[in-house]
Amino acid sequence: xxxxxxxxxxxxxxxxxxxxxxxxxxxxxxxxxxxxxxxxxxxxxxxxxxxxxxxxxxxxxxxxxxxxxxxxxxxxxxxxxxxxxxxxxxxxxxxx
Amino acid sequence: xxxxxxxxxxxxxxxxxxxxxxxxxxxxxxxxxxxxxxxxxxxxxxxxxxxxxxxxxxxxxxxxxxxxxxxxxxxxxxxxxxxxxxxxxxxxxxxxxxxxxxxxxxxxxxxxxxxxxxxxxxxxxxxxxxxxxxxxxxxxxxxxxxxxxxxxxxxxxxxxxxxxxxxxxxxxxxxxxxxxxxxxxxxxxxxxxxxxxxxxxxxxxxxxxxxxxxxxxxxxxxxxxxxxxxxxxxxxxxxxxxxxxxxxxxxxxxxxxxxxxxxxxxxxxxxxxxxxxxxxxxxxxxxxxxxxxxxxxxxxxxxxxxxxxxxxxxxxxxxxxxxxxxxxxxxxxxxxxxxxxxxxxxxxxxxxxxxxxxxxxxxxxxxxxxxxxxxx
Numbered sequence: 001x002x003x004x005x006x007x008x009x010x011x012x013x014x015x016x017x018x019x020x021x022x023x024x025x026x027x028x029x030x031x032x033x034x035x036x037x038x039x040x041x042x043x044x045x046x047x048x049x050x051x052x053x054x055x056x057x058x059x060x061x062x063x064x065x066x067x068x069x070x071x072x073x074x075x076x077x078x079x080x081x082x083x084x085x086x087x088x089x090x091x092x093x094x095x096x
Numbered sequence: 097x098x099x100x101x102x103x104x105x106x107x108x109x110x111x112x113x114x115x116x117x118x119x120x121x122x123x124x125x126x127x128x129x130x131x132x133x134x135x136x137x138x139x140x141x142x143x144x145x146x147x148x149x150x151x152x153x154x155x156x157x158x159x160x161x162x163x164x165x166x167x168x169x170x171x172x173x174x175x176x177x178x179x180x181x182x183x184x185x186x187x188x189x190x191x192x193x194x195x196x197x198x199x200x201x202x203x204x205x206x207x208x209x210x211x212x213x214x215x216x217x218x219x220x221x222x223x224x225x226x227x228x229x230x231x232x233x234x235x236x237x238x239x240x241x242x243x244x245x246x247x248x249x250x251x252x253x254x255x256x257x258x259x260x261x262x263x264x265x266x267x268x269x270x271x272x273x274x275x276x277x278x279x280x281x282x283x284x285x286x287x288x289x290x291x292x293x294x295x296x297x298x299x300x301x302x303x304x305x306x307x308x309x310x311x312x313x314x315x316x317x318x319x320x321x322x323x324x325x326x327x328x329x330x331x332x333x334x335x336x337x338x339x340x341x342x343x344x345x346x347x348x349x350x351x352x353x354x355x356x357x358x359x360x361x362x363x364x365x366x367x368x369x370x371x372x373x374x375x376x377x378x379x380x381x382x383x384x385x386x387x388x389x390x391x392x393x394x395x396x397x398x399x400x401x402x403x404x405x406x407x408x409x410x411x412x413x414x415x416x417x418x419x420x421x422x423x424x425x426x427x428x429x430x431x432x433x434x435x436x437x438x439x440x441x442x443x444x445x446x447x448x449x450x451x452x453x454x455x456x457x458x459x460x461x462x463x464x465x466x467x468x469x470x471x472x
Contacts, residue, residue: 025190027162029113036164038215041192043117043164 012085014065017096018058024092026052035092044090051083058084058093112396115161115386117350118326120364123151123179124171124356125461129198131223131234133262133296133303135365136355138171139463145356148178150377154354155186157382165192165215169364171356171461174201180209187215196221196260198238199245207245207252219258219286220245225273229266233303246281258324260286265302268309271316286324287317289331292423292433293365297456300424310436311335331416331432334409344414348373348395352386355459360385362395365419369458402429409437423455 126141192215224230230239292300327341348362374385416432431440
């Protein structure tokens with residue numbers, strides 16, 4: 001499967017290496033997690049446990065696509081790629 | 097693969113979290129002002145207030161619970177001699193501090209110290225855009241004092257602080273003037289709702305906005321989505337499009353209050369035995385109160401819409417503010433006293449309980465002098 005097919009039109013570079021911003025802390029909750037950015041002082045909600053696992057796994061993989069493949073069912077790739085993309089403007093995750 | 101319906105974030109929040117998102121901590125009941133609407137009826141320090149060591153232990157617990165920031169108030173928090181020691185301890189533990197002050201103790205030296213500390217936000221309170229309007233509520237000279245504190249912060253290069261205003265009948269016509277003051281200092285405006293709590297129980301009836309002013313405020317906020325409100329005006333969302341924020345009552349679900357003696361209440365507006373969940377000095381500390389108290393467990397149960405069940409706007413306003421209902425003598429499962437559709441008007445007029453017998457705060461630290469609303 002090629003990266004563009006995984007991306008499915010989401011504006012997010014799946015081939016790049018991503019990671020959790022060092023200024024962000026995650027607090028696990030039943031619904032997912034709260035992400036707090038100490039720099040911008042903004043609180044962001046990660047609305048599923050799998051998304052939290054995925055965000056935490058980004059640092060251990062050479063690309064976002066590899067992290068997705070390791071954790072997410074193929075039918076859900078697009079949804080989770082889109083969810084990752086929403087965490088870019090709030091600087092929760094960034095390109096390494 | 098079957099798709100399970102995903103409950104909304106609102107539904108999940110109403111069931112409670114591992115720790116509060118918005119934790120308010122009133123550090124002391126001591127205050128040099130005696131604002132007529134003070135939520136915590138502050139004035140005199142309580143001899144039983146948390147010691148420095150106890151307060152630091154509470155901060156350690158907040159850090160362990162991953163409470164990312166705490167909203168510190170009072171009383172006037174700067175009257176605590178260990179204020180900066182506690183702020184430094186919090187910041188070093190990863191607990192950011194947002195604190196509210198009347199500005200009277202915010203000297204140039206302290207402004208510089210704050211400007212040099214990361215993760216500290218300052219809110220300076222004014223309740224009028226000029227001295228006459230402000231001082232009628234907050235006391236003689238308090239407007240000039242607050243503006244002086246803003247000048248100190250600006251001179252120290254603090255950056256963007258916040259100006260916090262409780263909306264009343266007398267200052268809603270000044271919304272644009274408040275914005276102008278904020279713009280002058282490069283500050284952010286924060287508007288919150290007047291509650292009939294603490295000493296506010298005695299003044300709410302003459303200070304709360306009129307129905308027409310509520311609509312004016314709603315339109316003003318809709319046009320300025322970046323105005324901070326602490327989610328305080330969700331009852332206005334019944335007027336149309338929802339305002340920014342979660343638009344729900346977070347009491348005991350996402351919000352709570354620790355008072356100066358360590359008592360934990362469901363929210364900053366209900367300092368009353370009925371909503372007291374425990375004390376941080378109890379076994380298990382604050383986290384056990386948050387996770388296990390019966391008062392909070394009851395608030396996390398699905399709530400009845402009561403008399404609001406048949407109203408098409410219930411989803412938008414959720415019946416409004418629990419504290420506002422409680423302290424005006426209205427049932428908790430009915431409309432907010434300031435229901436924008438007027439559904440509480442009859443009930444409010446029919447409250448048979450004499451004003452003096454309505455629930456008021458069970459904790460009163462007002463200075464021993466008469467507090468009255470000055471003539472305007």
